[in-house]
Amino acid sequence: MRQGKFNFNEPDDEKPSFKRNSGFFSKPQSSNLPDTGSQSPEPSASTNNQMPSNNSARPENTEAENIAGKAAKNKKDTILSVTQLNRSIKFALADAFPGKITVSGEISNYKPHGSGHVYFSLKDADSSIIAVMWRSTAAKLKFSPDNGMSVLATGRLEVYEPQGKYQLIVDKLEPAGTGSLELAFRELAEKLRNEGLFNPELKKPLPRYPQTIAIVTSPTGAAIADIGQTLNRRWCFARKLLFPVLVQGPQAAGEIAAALAELNRRKNELGIDVIILARGGGSLEDLWPFNEEIVARAIASSQIPVISGVGHEIDTTIADLVADVRAATPTAAAELAVPVALEEVADLAELARTLTLDVKNLQRQAAEYLGSLARRPFFARALSILEVPRQRLDELQMRIAHSISSRLVRNRQELDRFAAELKKIEPHNQISSMKLQLEQKRNSMEKAITHKLNINLNYFNEKQLKLTRYNPANKLTLALGQLQNLTERLKISQKALLRQQANSLNQYGQLLNNLDHRQVLKRGYSVTRIQGQETIISDPTLAKSGDIITTEFYNGTIDSKVMRIEKND
DSSP: OOOOOOOOSSSSTOOOOOOOOTTTTTTTOOOOOOOOOOOOOOHHHHHHOOOOOSSSGGGGGHHHHHHHHHHHOOOTTOOHHHHHHHHHHHOOOOOOSSOEEEEEEEEEEEETTTTEEEEEEEOOOOOOEEEEEEHHTTOOOSSSSOOOHHHHHHHEEEEEETTTTTEEEEEEEEESSSSSSHHHHHHHHHHHHHHHHTTTOOOOOOOSOSSSSEEEEEESSSHHHHHHHHHHHHHHTTTEEEEEOOSSSHHHHHHHHHHHHHHHHHHHTTOOOOEEEEEEOTTTTTTGGGGSSSHHHHHHSSSOOOEEESSTEEEEEEEHHHEEHHHHHHHHHHHOOOOHHHHHHHHHHHHHHHHHHHHHHHHHHHHHHHHHHHHHHHHHTTTGGHHHHHHHHHHHHHHHHHHHHHHHHHHHHHHHHHHHHHSSSSSGGGGHHHHHHHHHHHHHHHHHHHHHHHHHHHHHHHHHHHHHOOOTTTTHHHHHHHHHHHHHHHHHHHHHHHHHHHHHHHHHHHHHHHHHHHHHTTTTTEEEEEEEEEOOOOOOGGGGTTTTEEEEEEEEEEEEOOOOOOOOO
């Protein structure tokens, strides 16, 4: 298990170091940084790793020390350059403050630089000092410094030679009175609360009977053992998937967020119903991975419900506030994730007993109700219901027969009238329309008869269904048989009437065929028309000399040209 305590504090016994150039008296380089009074460049790694002892020989500064000694003896004879003076002050300051110091003050002129370094001043009621915090230190801050904030700054004193200013190189910065972690916790909690990540309406409900539970925790901690025992004791049917992660240290937050993202990506593949995010108790530093923003947003974006069981009952983390359900301990998280199997079995047994009693009561009530229905007078005279439908059926049969006879008489009269009219006109101009009218009338008659019969059949079918529904006695079987016989008789009558009508229509069709002009042509007659016209030439004056005429016989035509026209008086 990759586990180790994440140390948020620098060691207090680290000694400051200064880089001594061999060209001590060389001309100082100009600085390109803005004139803030604290533009000293960040020392290199080699600068911070070595520090000369106060007792070790410093041959490169011998000349400066000699100059300082001569100046002390004879102030009038010794002249120092600005660079010599600033460097002498720098070494003197280093000798006076060889280790780190902690300064209490209020932040002012707070200016983050584009390079990542931070420049500001520390002040109290009477004075101020310039402070510099390099990019590597600023990136580790757990809170956001601001002007007017009281802080404790730990670092070393150093002189910025180009401008002759001394400044505090800050290695550690924390709020005065409130720890940096606590302040960072408050700031992140307020930020996420304003974004709505703590809103109750965003919390996802837990499944009542989870089948697969994913556990995100350390595989060697006490939390996984407690969770496993609790799940096995309460709900042994669930499948448990351990996703091992670091729960302490600088890499823990990234692993936890990655684990939550991976579980959501494989949600359907693994069939995960709920996630338990847990670890045992510890200090605020130990639990800090669960206060990281990356973990909070991973929980908020999870599609799977997340139960947070981090620390003891008194511990509260950002993960607890964002999670769908917060448990006081890892064991409590396991208890919230699953029900108690014995209690569920007992509830099911009680529910089965209640359902059995309810079914028996319904059966008894239904039997009593059916008995009361059977004793009613209606069922004793159920067969009398058929008397009215029978009489109604006879009346309908007579009305149908009369209607069909009347319609046939009217059709015969119309056909006789049509036959008389055909004798007066040319039959070939009216045959097509007459056939169409006859077909339409035939279809209309068939539809009318079929519709009437369907109405009667539907009426009797409804009566039959009604009798079947309200009469449970077996005596209805005979009545239904009689009704079926009547229905068959009605169908037979329908078919007979349709055949009779079809025969009549065939006779009329034969009559029309006999009146066709082509039948007359077979007897030696012919029909003459002007070529390309339908008008029959019944008068010689209708044609003129030179016209092409067509003479139609029963089995062909002859085209001829009019040479001469004569008309009889």
